Amino acid sequence: MIDWWDKQIQRADLLAAQSSGAKELLAFYAQLLRAQKEIYEFLRSRKDWLPSGEIECDLSVIREALPILLKTVEAYGPEALAAEAHDLSETSSEIINEMLTSHWRSPTDIQFFAKAFLQPYGRWLVDTGAERPRRELAGSERHCPFCGGNPQVSFLQSKEGNSESGNRDLICATCLASWEFRRVVCANCGEERPAQLGYFHTPDYDHVRIEACDTCKHYIKGVDLTRLGFAVPLVDEVAAAPLDVWARAHGYVKIELNLVGL
Numbered sequence: 052m053i054d055w056w057d058k059q060i061q062r063a064d065l066l067a068a069q070s071s072g073a074k075e076l077l078a079f080y081a082q083l084l085r086a087q088k089e090i091y092e093f094l095r096s097r098k099d100w101l102p103s104g105e106i107e108c109d110l111s112v113i114r115e116a117l118p119i120l121l122k123t124v125e126a127y128g129p130e131a132l133a134a135e136a137h138d139l140s141e142t143s144s145e146i147i148n149e150m151l152t153s154h155w156r157s158p159t160d161i162q163f164f165a166k167a168f169l170q171p172y173g174r175w176l177v178d179t180g181a182e183r184p185r186r187e188l189a190g191s192e193r194h195c196p197f198c199g200g201n202p203q204v205s206f207l208q209s210k211e212g213n214s215e216s217g218n219r220d221l222i223c224a225t226c227l228a229s230w231e232f233r234r235v236v237c238a239n240c241g242e243e244r245p246a247q248l249g250y251f252h253t254p255d256y257d258h259v260r261i262e263a264c265d266t267c268k269h270y271i272k273g274v275d276l277t278r279l280g281f282a283v284p285l286v287d288e289v290a291a292a293p294l295d296v297w298a299r300a301h302g303y304v305k306i307e308l309n310l311v312g313l
């Protein structure tokens with residue numbers, strides 16, 4: 052069985068080679084995914100250690116993997132981000148600990164380094180069956196049932212014997228787990244009136260659409276795996292960058308920016 056991370060990486064490599072508009076973003080994202088996989092492997096291969104889900108307890112171990120991310124961003128990231136990675140590599144551990152802890156407690160999509168670094172940690176928590184982390188976030192069906200994170204992307208797939216939810220799932224921006232979500236509902240405010248919900252796509256990305264809400268003016272991208280079964284939601288979402296430009300131009304705000312800042 053192909054590794055989950057390899058699946059993301061291979062898709063990003065493929066789309067980077069094909070894409071015209073988002074080539075650089077995808078090439079960078081592919082490198083980020085490689086770094087995240089390496090961080091995940093570092094955590095997984097750690098002897099006699101399982102994450103507790105308490106960030107304070109786990110920090111001493113997970114911090115050791117931070118240079119993996121910083122080196123990658125320094126080598127492949129856009130100039131400003133690469134400079135920031137360099138600065139962070141010389142930052143005191145107290146400040147780094149504070150950055151990671153505060154992001155874990157109240158995540159924001161504009162804290163690139165903390166978000167990118169903690170995703171493989173979150174994923175490792177899910178995979179080890181760790182206790183749900185206590186993050187004191189507002190829980191609702193629109194947040195990840197495991198860690199309370201925001202949805203990063205939505206996807207549709209065919210599931211047998213499940214027509215009720217319309218087979219829509221959301222992927223968590225923090226731990227990368229997915230959960231079922233009703234089909235015709237805003238993933239930000241819960242709006243259910245169809246007249247308030249709009250879907251937009253272009254022929255260039257037949258399997259990706261903008262799912263926008265006119266009540267809260269937020270949007271998320273949806274990847275339709277029933278149209279393109281080998282699409283990989285997190286990666287195809289990044290590849291469809293022009294849709295974000297369109298959504299923003301029409302006054303919509305993304306629920307959660309992705310790792311390339313769109």
Ligand SMILES: [Zn+2]
Nearest residue numbers: 195198223226
């Ligand atoms: Zn989560």
Ligand SMILES: [Zn+2]
Nearest residue numbers: 237240264267
């Ligand atoms: Zn809404």
